[in-house]
Amino acid sequence: MTENDFYLSIEREIGEIDPGTLKADMAFNEIPNWSSMHFLIIIALCDIEYGVKVTGEDFKKCKTLGDLYAVVKAKR
Amino acid sequence: MAQAKINKVRISAISCTVPANTVDNNNYEWITPDERNFLIKNTGIHFRRVAEKAICTSDMCTDAAERLFSDLNILKEDVDILVFVSQSPDYLVPATSMTIQDRLQLPKTTAAFDVNLGCSGYVYGLFMLASMLSSGNLKKGLLLAGDRATDSQNYKDKTSYPIFGDAGSATLIEFSGNENDVLFFDLNSDGSRSKAIHIPDGGTRNPFDENSEEEVEFEKGVIRSRRNLHMDGMGVFNFSIDEPPKSMLAVATLAGVDVPDHDYLILHQANKLINETIRRKLKVDVNKCPSTLNEFGNTSSASIPLTIVRHCEKNKIVNGKMLLSGFGVGLSWASCSLEMKNVNVTTIAEL
Numbered sequence: 001m002t003e004n005d006f007y008l009s010i011e012r013e014i015g016e017i018d019p020g021t022l023k024a025d026m027a028f029n030e031i032p033n034w035s036s037m038h039f040l041i042i043i044a045l046c047d048i049e050y051g052v053k054v055t056g057e058d059f060k061k062c063k064t065l066g067d068l069y070a071v072v073k074a075k076r
Numbered sequence: 077m078a079q080a081k082i083n084k085v086r087i088s089a090i091s092c093t094v095p096a097n098t099v100d101n102n103n104y105e106w107i108t109p110d111e112r113n114f115l116i117k118n119t120g121i122h123f124r125r126v127a128e129k130a131i132c133t134s135d136m137c138t139d140a141a142e143r144l145f146s147d148l149n150i151l152k153e154d155v156d157i158l159v160f161v162s163q164s165p166d167y168l169v170p171a172t173s174m175t176i177q178d179r180l181q182l183p184k185t186t187a188a189f190d191v192n193l194g195c196s197g198y199v200y201g202l203f204m205l206a207s208m209l210s211s212g213n214l215k216k217g218l219l220l221a222g223d224r225a226t227d228s229q230n231y232k233d234k235t236s237y238p239i240f241g242d243a244g245s246a247t248l249i250e251f252s253g254n255e256n257d258v259l260f261f262d263l264n265s266d267g268s269r270s271k272a273i274h275i276p277d278g279g280t281r282n283p284f285d286e287n288s289e290e291e292v293e294f295e296k297g298v299i300r301s302r303r304n305l306h307m308d309g310m311g312v313f314n315f316s317i318d319e320p321p322k323s324m325l326a327v328a329t330l331a332g333v334d335v336p337d338h339d340y341l342i343l344h345q346a347n348k349l350i351n352e353t354i355r356r357k358l359k360v361d362v363n364k365c366p367s368t369l370n371e372f373g374n375t376s377s378a379s380i381p382l383t384i385v386r387h388c389e390k391n392k393i394v395n396g397k398m399l400l401s402g403f404g405v406g407l408s409w410a411s412c413s414l415e416m417k418n419v420n421v422t423t424i425a426e427l
Binding site for chain 1: 110111114115117118235295309310311313314317318349352353356357
């Protein structure tokens with residue numbers, strides 16, 4: 001899993017986002033049309049594709065997508 | 077550990093009734109049109125049936141049971157036990173099952189009781205009735221499962237209001253005496269997470285008072301009172317994609333049939349994101365995992381029989397190895413592996 005692959009997979013699962021939009025320094029609420037449903041989409045993605053359980057506590061510790069990538073990488 | 081192999085029992089018929097009143101989530105004006113599209117795409121829930129105030133869960137279940145009797149020529153006097161699984165009873169007291177016994181004109185020799193379970197309730201109900209019928213002392217049992225789940229929703233709660241629909245079901249379970257009629261069960265509970273889905277007020281712990289209707293904003297677009305359903309979406313999501321798949325794997329091992337080798341995987345219809353994640357984790361072909369989310373939403377304990385009936389009503393008969401799994405409020409979850417053999421289904425009715 002490269003960092004770029006991780007962001008591309010989130011873009012694919014959310015849909016309706018141009019590839020390359022998501023960056024490491026982007027806060028969650030900067031993702032277009034961000035809602036609490038997006039958290040669930042990311043949890044499902046991490047579980048199925050990376051075998052990692054991301055919890056509400058994990059999200060609280062993350063400010064940016066880069067922070068989330070670090071969490072997923074550490075948990076793999 | 078609550079695992080069981082129960083034999084000499086078979087499901088012989090299933091029917092379902094929903095309210096005629098249909099609500100389209102595209103008209104949910106509490107959120108923007110873009111949000112509605114995103115919600116429908118990810119929850120898979122486009123339409124829901126919402127009961128008028130005059131229609132209770134017992135009305136839908138009673139209608140489903142009446143059609144089961146009339147369509148299949150089943151004699152009411154042959155029913156020995158009735159179990160009503162619901163979290164929306166007619167009254168706090170008495171239990172609803174007795175009123176249904178009377179309305180269906182079942183004999184007074186019928187055993188009847190209520191079970192307070194939601195999304196896991198259908199599988200729990202099957203387990204109870206199968207257990208009680210297996211000895212052969214009782215010959216026929218009626219499992220009525222359903223909810224008027226829309227009752228406790230707040231229109232101003234975007235995380236919960238557009239998810240739930242109302243429905244009732246009736247399932248006839250019989251002592252067959254045949255050793256090869258086997259149901260395998262795995263049942264679980266976790267009260268440490270009871271607040272993940274709960275209605276704070278209205279029981280004896282927190283009776284209704286002058287504050288119960290007061291609305292509080294929890295986050296943008298999420299306003300609830302203490303008589304409304306409170307759902308921790310992320311907590312429920314994490315639970316749903318974690319614990320129920322383990323239960324399904326456990327019951328499949330017990331049955332000696334791998335999960336993907338079942339002819340059907342019938343999941344409680346929670347939402348599309350949850351159900352698809354479970355299906356993909358368990359590597360089950362999409363064609364083996366029918367859904368009624370688009371048409372009916374999350375219908376609590378009726379969702380499993382509703383999905384079976386909708387998928388099979390054209391043929392009027394269900395056959396094949398099925399893996400059922402119900403999961404949710406409690407938290408509570410249960411799975412069942414069984415082989416359906418010439419199970420009669422009647423067309424979904426509207427009330």
